Amino acid sequence: MGREGSSAAGVxxxxxxxxxxxxxxxxVWIFLSFTVIVYNKYILDPKMYNWPFPISLTMIHMGFCSSLAVLLVRGLRLVELPTSPTMTREFYLSSVVPIGALYAFSLWFSNSAYIYLSVSFIQMLKALMPVAVYSISILFSKETFRTSTMANMISISLGVAIAAYGEAHFNAWGVFLQLGAVAFEATRLVLIQVLLSSKGITLNPITTLYYVAPCCLVFLALPWALVELPTLRSTSSFHLDFLIFGTNSSCAFALNLAVFLLVGKTSALTMNVAGIVKDWLLIAFSWSVIRDRVTTINLFGYGIAFLGVAYYNHIKLHALKAKEAQKKTAPNDEEARSLIELGNSEEMGRKNDSQA
Incomplete structure (x- = not known):
């Protein structure tokens, strides 16, 4: 009795x-994600810190994160690189480079949107991510078309459209940038499945930064030289604030570590659900602290989108549980099959013995 009690207590x-x-x-993930979003808004918004150079900010992040990733992988050897299949030059160019290009444009566009749109409205537009991922997955034949799922995607889109209609400070260029960021990010997520996961390579956030961040810097260099460098040169009074940009970059890197911990210790689905909580917190913060105007139509539209995203996550959770249950029963089925085959062979042996 005592052992059972101690065992139950241990469990x-x-x-x-x-x-x-x-x-x-x-x-931790919600706090860091919240911090990075608000910090980026503070730096880029003309009414706050007023440093409207999103490409430069993205390049600072990528430079800082790639340096730390190289230190962790090559210097301290705290993170191991995937060994199978080998990351050859051809494989890097054909698989990693396209993902790096999409990541660069996704970050550039999403950071640019902070100049024109409120934090709350950006979070509402990000609700379209499942719609974009599902649509692009169908194009790449990673998902099959289902009428029920598409109806769910349409409900999410309708909710976001209502939220956009009720936006007090609607900016078409800002919406274009954010929708572009969603499209680039969704394509990147699908390509990770097509180009990496299907070939047996899984990258955690640190190894992703190790491989992808330098690639992002290269793809951002040309638009930076054409769009922002001339303005930065003419602004001779500006001096890089190492405290502001150092802490901002540190938060961005810490967020990648938090993603690694959250997904590794729980699941990607948990992060999706936590993301919904984070979005509501950001909307509340944007309205109460930053004093962005959030209208009733905003909330009504986002409420519809929120229900659609919640239902989508619910379906994904059930599919994940069914898949795990199938994996658990598979060994048992195989064991039963082996026992049947063994029994048949023994029976055949006995028959042969009796015939002899």
Whole structure:
């Protein structure tokens, strides 16, 4: 009796510890994601810090993150690179470079949107991510068309359209930039499945930065030289604030570590659900602290989109559970099949013995 009680207590303690750690990882990710978004808005917004150079800010992030990633991988050797298949030059150019290009444009466009749109409205537009991912997955034959799923995607799109209609400070160029960022990011996520996951390569956030961040710098260099460098040269009074940009870049890198912990210790689906909580917190913060105007139509439209995204995550969760259950029963089925085959062979042996 005592052993059973201590065993139950041990199981209970481990479950409680796991739940507490999961909430901790979620909280850290939400805090860092929240911080990076608000910090970027503060730096780029003309009414705040007034440094409207999104390509330069993205390049500072990528330079800082790639340097730390190289230090962790090559210097301290705390993170191992994938060894199978080997990351050859041809494989890097054909698989990693396209992903790096899409990542560069996604970050550039999303950071640019902060100059023109409120934090709350940007989060509402980001609700279109499942729609973009599903649509592009169909184009790449990674998903099959389902009428029910498409109806869900249409409901999300309708909700975002209503939110956009009710936006007090609607800016068409800002919306174009944010929708472009969503499209680039969705394509990147699908290409990761097509070009990397299908070939057996899985990259955590650190190895992703190790391979992708230098590639991002290269793709950002040309638009930076054409668009922002001439203006930066003419602004002779500007001096890089190492405290502002150092802490901002550190938060961006810490966010990648938080993603690594959250997905590694829980699941990608947990991050999606946590993302919904983060979006509502950002909308509340944008309205109460930054004093961005959030209208009733905004909230009504985003509420519809939110329900659509929540239902989409619910369906994904059930599919994931079904897949895990199938994996668990597969070994049992194989074991049963082996036992049947063994029984048949023994029976055949006995028959042969009796015939002899």
């Amino acid at each position: 209970s303690d481990s479950v409680v510890k796991k739940v507490i750690l999961s909430y901790f990882y979620v909280s």
